Each structure stands twice: as structure tokens, then as C-alpha cells.
Amino acid sequence: MADKRRLDDPQLWRLLWRGEEQPSARSGLTVGRIVRAGIELADEAGLEALSMRRVAERLGVGAMSLYTYVPGKQELVVLMVEEVHGELPTDPPAAAGATGGATDVLVGDAPADGDALAGDAPADGDALAGGDRGESQPGWRAGLRRMAEEYWDLYQRHEWLLDVPLTRPATGPNLMDRYERDIALVDGIGLDEFEMTATIELIYEHVAGAARRLRAIRRDAEASGLSDEEWWYRLLPTLNQLLADRNYPVTSRVGEALSAPHLDTGYLFHFGLERILDGIEAHIARRRAG
């Protein structure tokens, strides 16, 4: 981990935007293979298990050989991030074009609610999509919703992304392509440039935050071998004793009404997303009215 920052190194940019690669005659290594090995390792065991030695081992080479191709671990991680963003769909931004027509095909229900988010409707379903109210929704809502879900899925596939520290955008083609697509989703809907940027970042943040929360729950559950419920139950006596003289009226009332499984499966994600979209919509409407 020698020194802190080499990340704005032009070398890193060249790596991010590298083209086709010839495998090395001697070992068959390429930057791409190294990056992919790193991704596999991180997928399986997490970012903290990612070490240069282990990546090398997986590739059947010595640890130091990697340094011929990649300046260091930091840079490897940046390249991994760029690489996995290539998994995101790249088809054009759907019909989420400009003015937000009344009857968009994608509108009306939470789309692509399938795989990673299956079966997560909590007690009252209407907290979710919000598509079941009478009014029609502007087209950009569906676009942003889909965007959020694509990132959500990405985070499910590559949880280590949640641990990568943000740095100055060291952006490769995949990230760049996606950003263009994402920002285009809010183009021409009545926001200025600042607001467009802030909206997209807001949703990025929200997805990552919700994914982080979900992962924390999941991880702790399996680490302790206890489900969240069991864990709380186990702790109750200790807790009650400690809290004897304090009182937390709202917390306990709310806590009793909740049970972990409901928060488990993306409720935070959906609720927050729809509230954000509501907020953007309200902002645009207000702007347009005033």
C-alpha cells in the first residue's frame, strides 16, 4: 500500500481505456484476466479477502508477476469496478424520453421486480411502487426505477462494490457509457444541470445505501448462525436489564410492530426509491407551476 494516491496516474487511465490485449507469450496473462480473477475472488470471498497473492495463485503465477500488468492493488480494484459495470444493460434508455407522456408502456407497475427482489411486499403493499394510484406517472419515473433496479442487481452480484472507497471518477468506457445513459434519463424533464446530476447521484446513493443495509443484515445473520429475530430474542433479557431505568417509548412501540423479515428483502430500497421519485416529481411540478 506504499503511498496513498497514484490514482490520477495517466497509467491508470490508459489501463481503463485499454483496447484489445495480446496474452503474454510466457504466462498468458493480460490485464483483463487479472481483473477478472480479482472479480471472481471478490465475489466469492469479499473485498477484504482480495490479496495480490491470492489473485496470482488463482492465475497460476507468482504474486509479483501481476505488477508487470497492474501498478498495484488500488488500481486493480478500480479496474474491477470498471469491468463489472460492463454487465449493466446498454440498450437505449427505453421510452423514458422527454416530456413524460400520459401513457407510457413501462409505467404503471414496478417493472423487473423479479429476481433479486422477489416477494418483498410488506404488510401494506401500497407503500411500494405507487403505481396503483389512479393518476398516470411521467415516463422518466419508470426509467429511473429501472436504473435503480439494475444497480441493485449489480450490487447483489458483486457485493464488494459496496466496499470500494469512492475516488475521483477514474472512469473507463463502461462507467462512462452508463453515466451517459443514466443522466439522459433525466434530460429534458424540467431539471437544470445541477439538479440532473444531483438526482442521479441521489439515486446512486440510495441504492448503495439500501444494499449495504441489506447486506449487513444478511451477513450478521449467517455469521452468528442466528436469524435476526432469534438474535434479538436471545438478547432481550440483557437488553431489558440494561434499559431498565431508561425508556424508549417510540422505539419500543415501533420495534414491536416490526419484524426483521419485512425489512429484509428490499423494502427499504423500494420505499426510499419511490419517495425520492415522488420528491423529484413534486419538485418539477412546483417548478412548472411557479
Add this chain to the structure above:
Amino acid sequence: MADKRRLDDPQLWRLLWRGEEQPSARSGLTVGRIVRAGIELADEAGLEALSMRRVAERLGVGAMSLYTYVPGKQELVVLMVEEVHGELPTDPPAAAGATGGATDVLVGDAPADGDALAGDAPADGDALAGGDRGESQPGWRAGLRRMAEEYWDLYQRHEWLLDVPLTRPATGPNLMDRYERDIALVDGIGLDEFEMTATIELIYEHVAGAARRLRAIRRDAEASGLSDEEWWYRLLPTLNQLLADRNYPVTSRVGEALSAPHLDTGYLFHFGLERILDGIEAHIARRRAG
């Protein structure tokens, strides 16, 4: 870092809820002193510079002495988190009571906009507080806004908080008190228990996310010795060459309109926060109407 999880250890709970401490006769150590030393160190040099040896050195004891008081580094960090949450104000949740009266004192402009967020109004100010539209705002808005700003300030003082991996709530009295206060802010305003929880978490996430973004910008700027603007400017030729054949119409249009300083100072934070509050408000109104 022996094994992964000891965090639901009852010992940790005892430490979190420990009462008064007698300083050790021999070294003068207490858990509190160790925790405070850790906080100082992390404040100055970041979480990745926090090592047991360095904490011990700062306290004038051997590294292994710490282990008499604290089970390990992980636990120390948890204790640090609990400790700094004691800095948050603990006065009652202001006037942000129940139904949201028409004329609340706290309403009408972004309150406590002072220190950490000074002078951050971007091009068009109305993207911010939103308090300048004719209508009055419900009282809970001011409460949540203030809450967000308190956490924002906390993150400015203790940036390392942004690097602490979330775990199952290993909660001490400070965190517990604050959670009670926070959740009370949304009590009785027309949300069910799930929504109350999700709302608070949504804002937690947002504050952390925005703080993380800001820190990334700041850190990279000082690491490279270049401001964000200079950095981009420096990179332009490389960039243009790389992007020659691709085109990013929206990105470049938006990018040109933006300049870093505007995003620098909490614009993302404010814009996102107000949008979230708008979204909650819209949700409540819709619920009430339907």
C-alpha cells in the same frame, strides 16, 4: 483480525453500556481513555491509520495492554462509534410534534445552515430549502432537516464514521437515545411503523452518501494538489483523445454547465434532502387523501 465475528458477544454489550470506570492503578487506563485515543487518532489520520500499536503509543502503554480492556480492534471501533454519537444534541425533538401545524417557528427557511454548509447556494437558490414557496410546511420537515444536519456535522467532524462497516446494531446508550429522538420525529405524522423506520433510514443513508461524496472530492483534491477544476482541465486532452470516437451528448452538455465548486459544498446534500422530504410529504398527503 483473528476470526470474523465476535460482535454479538455479550462482552461488547457490557462495554457499550459500561458505567463509570475506575482508572487502573497501574497505568491509568480505562476503556473510555482508549476509545477516546482511538477517536483522536482516527480524526487526525483516518480509520486506516488506526492501529492498536498507535493507539497504545498515544497512551504510553504497550500494544497488548489494550487487550485487557477491549477484546479487539473491531470492538474498539464499535465503541468509538457509540462514543461520538454522544456529541449529538439530546434536547427534546424541538416543536416537531404531531400533526404539523400551519405556522411552526422552525419552518420557512433552511435552519442551522451555518458552519459546515456555509455559502453553498448554487446558481438557482430555489433548488434548496424550498421554504420560499408560498405554502407552509409541516413541522416534521424542520425536525428531519435539523436531524440530517446534525448528522452531517458529525460526519464532518469524524470522517472515519463513513468507513465503519455497518453491523448488526451493536447499540450503546448514545446511539439508542438518538434513535429514539430520531424516530420520534416521524411519529404520528401519518406513517406506519415500516414507513417510519424506512424514512429515518433513508435520511441516514442520504446524509452518509452525500458526506462520502463530498469527502471523496475533498480528499482527491488535496492528494493531487490540484483542485477538481484544474484536475479536469489537465486531463482534458487525454480525455478528448480517448473519447474521440465515442460521443456522450448529455454528459458533455451537463458537464460543461457544471463546475466543481458548486457541487463541492453540500449542494448534493441539500437538494437530495429536500427531495426526500418532498417525497415523504407527497406520500402522506396521498395516503390521507385516498
Add this chain to the structure above:
DNA sequence: ACAGCGTACCGTACAAAGTACGAATGGCGC
């Protein structure tokens, strides 16, 4: 005041990490 004891202290050591250094080695151009 002193003996003795238990616990607080910590020196040493080990594994695993990133990566600097420089020797070896093997494929490619002639």
C-alpha cells in the same frame, strides 16, 4: 511493615498483507 497473590502489563512471536529489489529465464528478432 511485610508477605503473598492475582491481575494488569507487555516482550516476543507468528501469519498475512503490499510491494521493492534484482536475479533468472525464456521467447523473439536477427
Add this chain to the structure above:
DNA sequence: GCGCCATTCGTACTTTGTACGGTACGCTGT
């Protein structure tokens, strides 16, 4: 075939968390 030089990587140094077990300090009982 020959020689060159980039590629490969063994070794080593530093820093980390923390296990182990010895040492010595201060409190307690006389």
C-alpha cells in the same frame, strides 16, 4: 542458432492484528 531484453518471481522488508506466557506491581490480610 544466438543474443537480447522484457517478463517472471524468489526473497525480503514493513506493518498489521493478536496469541502466548512471563513479569512485576499494588492491594489485601496480618
